Amino acid sequence: MRIAQIAPLFESVPPRLYGGTERVVYYLTEELVRQGHKVTLFASGDSITSAELVPCTPQALRLDRDVHDPLPHQMLLLDKVREHAEHFDILHFHVDYLHFPLFRSQAGRTLTTLHGRQDLADHMPFYAHFPEMPLVSISNAQRAPLPRANFVATVYHGLPLDLHKPTFESRGGYLAFLGRISPEKRPDRAIAIARAAGLPLRIAAKVDKADETYFREVIAPMLGGGGVEFIGEINESEKTEFLGNAAGLLFPIDWPEPFGLVMIEAMACGTPVLAFRGGSVAEIVEDGINGRIVESVEDAVHAMPSLLALDRRAIRARFEERFSATRMAADYVRVYQKLLRKRPAPERELSMLAAHSAVMNGHAGHASAAIATQRETN
Known part of the structure; x- marks a missing residue:
């Protein structure tokens, strides 16, 4: 499966210090790659990943003293995702709801994990206006204030099992x-x-x-x-x-x-x-x-x-x-598959055609390079 993970730009993926959302995106991305999926991460340029990285800012916004307003940088991120969107089966967003107007027409292959609190009054009319956008909550309690929103699953966060070694006899007191x-x-x-x-x-x-x-x-x-x-x-x-x-x-x-x-x-x-x-x-x-x-x-x-x-x-x-990262990734893959099954057949065929075209263009590029090299050596 060709999956785009779209992270916030405030912290790198993974973050150097504090940063819960970016850390979860990192664990999910790495586990999806380990499971054999083709994953592209849209994030800050100082991110570290085994997926393909599309840098959207040179470094995390929190570390850049020249950045005073993060919103323009976030919008440029979304435009870069839009430019590459046809190459993916699933566009998985972790940036709240900024992308809703831009990707509304592609709602069937988007997924948005909401990482923050949702009990604010301003949220309710917004989600009601975009009922086609599929959402994931990170707890059932989080989704409770939004009964009209299009939640398709609750997926609890997970960590790699080897991330923290357990201490069965604590010594600190x-x-x-x-x-x-x-x-x-x-x-x-x-x-x-x-x-x-x-x-x-x-x-x-x-x-x-x-x-x-x-x-x-x-x-x-x-x-x-x-x-x-x-x-x-x-x-x-x-x-x-x-x-x-x-x-x-x-x-x-x-x-x-x-x-x-x-x-x-x-x-x-x-x-x-x-x-x-x-x-x-x-x-x-x-x-x-x-x-x-x-x-x-x-x-x-x-x-x-x-x-x-x-x-x-x-x-x-x-x-x-x-709470393992393996379980978290498996839960998300099931959601991805469910969304893809719901897409109309013509959309699925166009997606496959776009992927085939990208592969063929890549082959053509290699062939052209080879011909050019041969001409130079003759």
Whole structure:
């Protein structure tokens, strides 16, 4: 199958540090290539992939100090996809809904994975206006606010099984908070829980420009007094040790979390997750098996002994069963095949003809080059 994966340009694929969407696109792309599909990745030029890369900016937009408005760059990305669209069976978008007007006429071979929250009022009339665009949710909770949208599947994220080596005997004796400093992620709750439970807390998190005031005025003052260590952003290779040595991951969210990649990263390390109920949490955390689901700081402190007593081998086993990249890619391939079966026969024939034409043009190009070379040597 000829598949185009269209990634956001804010981070590279995979991202150097924080970047959940781009990381998922990377795992999916690599697994599809491993399974034998012909995959092309539209992403920033500093991306690393075993697929064919079509660079759409020299580097990730977040790293380019000359970029002040990402929207023009995103639109140029979509135009480049449009120029190459005829060469693919499936165009798989991970850029929210920017492409809907441009690709509406090709809706039958597009798929859009929504990676963000969808409970915002402005979204609802937009999706209602484009009912033909097939969508994938990353949790059932994410799609709940959009009953009129064209969701064709829910596909949970997955990680390569060899990405994180599990630690069955954690040595750190600390609780972990990993991700992003922001009001909806509630690091303040994490600090309160750790202190009330009498356990040290290590915070490995990114501070976006939009959240600098929140960090400075709310979180930074809470760091004093001992027991809490803020270590900033960490990269992928550092996560295994950070999460694996933690006694538990705190995920005290205060928003409708669409998925929460850090939860399955912890589970891959064998580390239990203590999460506040909301969004996808009840779909990812199996209460009493790979974590505990709580409603308040007081509930969290009360649940701490049972959280720390969970079997880390069982946590890793459930991760392997439910959240592997192989399973994620297989789920998406089934969706691709379902979409292609629904396409009218003339469209399928034109797609095959376009692919054949591209191959023949390639052969013709090789033949012309060979003739030219022969003339030069004669």
